[in-house]
Amino acid sequence: xxxxxxxxxxxxxxxxxxxxxxxxxxxxxxxxxxxxxxxxxxxxxxxxxxxxxxxxxxxxxxxxxxxxxxxxxxxxxxxxxxxxxxxxxxxxxxxxxxxxxxxxxxxxxxxxxxxxx
Amino acid sequence: xxxxxxxxxxxxxxxxxxxxxxxxxxxxxxxxxxxxxxxxxxxxxxxxxxxxxxxxxxxxxxxxxxxxxxxxxxxxxxxxxxxxxxxxxxxxxxxxxxxxxxxxxxxxxxxxxxxxxxxxxxxxxxxxxxxxxxxxxxxxxxxxxxxxxxxxxxxxxxxxxxxxxxxxxxxxxxxxxxxxxxxxxxxxxxxxxxxxxxxxxxxxxxxxxxxxxxx
Numbered sequence: 259x260x261x262x263x264x265x266x267x268x269x270x271x272x273x274x275x276x277x278x279x280x281x282x283x284x285x286x287x288x289x290x291x292x293x294x295x296x297x298x299x300x301x302x303x304x305x306x307x308x309x310x311x312x313x314x315x316x317x318x319x320x321x322x323x324x325x326x327x328x329x330x331x332x333x334x335x336x337x338x339x340x341x342x343x344x345x346x347x348x349x350x351x352x353x354x355x356x357x358x359x360x361x362x363x364x365x366x367x368x369x370x371x372x373x374x375x
Numbered sequence: 376x377x378x379x380x381x382x383x384x385x386x387x388x389x390x391x392x393x394x395x396x397x398x399x400x401x402x403x404x405x406x407x408x409x410x411x412x413x414x415x416x417x418x419x420x421x422x423x424x425x426x427x428x429x430x431x432x433x434x435x436x437x438x439x440x441x442x443x444x445x446x447x448x449x450x451x452x453x454x455x456x457x458x459x460x461x462x463x464x465x466x467x468x469x470x471x472x473x474x475x476x477x478x479x480x481x482x483x484x485x486x487x488x489x490x491x492x493x494x495x496x497x498x499x500x501x502x503x504x505x506x507x508x509x510x511x512x513x514x515x516x517x518x519x520x521x522x523x524x525x526x527x528x529x530x531x532x533x534x535x536x537x538x539x540x541x542x543x544x545x546x547x548x549x550x551x552x553x554x555x556x557x558x559x560x561x562x563x564x565x566x567x568x569x570x571x572x573x574x575x576x577x578x579x580x581x582x583x584x585x586x587x588x589x590x
Contacts, residue, residue: 267476272469279462283580287455290585298589305589309581313574320465320570328412339419343426350430371441 267322275319282312414564418571421534425575428527432583437590440518445587448513450504454584457500458576461535464493465573472566480554483562487546490569494539501532524583531579534572541565 286305288294295301317323317336325333471486505525508514515525545565549558 267469267472269470269473272466272473276462276466276469279465280459283455283458283462283577286581286585287451287458290588291451291455301589302586305581305585309577312577316465316570316574316577320469320573321567328415331412332415335416335419339422342423346423346426347430347433351433354434368441 271319275315278315278319279312282308282315410560411563411567414567418567421571422575425527425530425578428523428530429578429582432523432527435519435523436583436587438519440520442518442521443513444520445584445590448508449584449588451584451588453500453504454580457497458580460493460497460500461573461576464490464497465570467493468566468569472562475554475559475562478554480549483554484546484549487542487549491539491542491546494535494542494569498532498535498539501528501535505529505532527583528579531572531575534568534575538565538568538572541568 286308289301289304323332323336327333467486467490471483471490474483474486505528508521513521515522542565545558545561548561552558
């Protein structure tokens with residue numbers, strides 16, 4: 259057990275993972291808290307890209323997922339979960355956005371209520 | 376003549392086969408009984424729970440029902456502090472695991488206690504935020520956005536609470552029985568759980584807080 263974990267779980271790998279995580283956390287917070295850009299689409303792209311990058315950093319440096327661990331079942335189950343998540347998330351957002359388009363009157367009513375003095 | 380040369384040839388593959396089985400068996404014993412993989416599969420199913428809650432928040436996260444929006448409610452400096460609490464607790468847990476591999480029970484216990492304190496700090500900030508929101512009338516029943524917010528962030532908070540309780544139990548077990556094989560396995564399982572919760576929090580602060588404030 260110690261052999262399998264000692265190599266990826268060295269002090270150096272934890273420090274590298276930590277420093278990368280700090281950088282990848284500070285940049286999006288700085289972006290939003292200082293209103294660094296007025297381009298919302300660009301800001302969202304940066305936030306989600308860095309978030310995804312930090313998730314990969316955690317998977318590699320903290321969770322020590324490798325292709326060889328548990329005869330490949332660890333990486334395989336992670337990949338399978340990722341596929342399911344993409345289907346659930348993309349599918350839900352896609353379907354519900356289309357539903358919302360067909361519910362426009364209700365949405366407009368909410369806007370009207372919000373604009374009341 | 377031919378039979379004597381054939382016999383070893385026939386035996387050879389069998390011998391290799393036996394050797395492989397022995398090798399494989401030793402590998403398994405050195406690894407563990409499979410509970411690490413089982414725990415990993417539990418984490419993956421937990422990941423699906425969070426994925427569904429994220430999907431719900433993606434769908435209803437902007438349905439404010441003429442109530443307060445994220446930009447009115449969230450204090451990002453507090454969230455940044457909470458994020459760093461979790462990040463620090465992740466690396467201190469890593470240090471604890473490294474101390475465990477070095478057979479240093481005392482150093483390991485110290486790092487685990489530090490991890491628990493960071494976890495408690497994170498929970499304190501979250502309880503503060505939730506009670507503040509409920510106090511100003513932005514409770515879970517105010518809008519679809521706040522319902523899904525409280526469920527998603529609350530589920531993560533419950534996981535951290537469970538992890539902290541587990542951590543306390545584990546420190547007691549380590550104190551009583553020392554660094555036994557079972558205890559080492561428990562520490563590795565909890566370390567997976569703890570790092571996993573930090574990973575989920577990346578999604579929460581990116582998607583719920585930062586993107587929520589921008590939109």
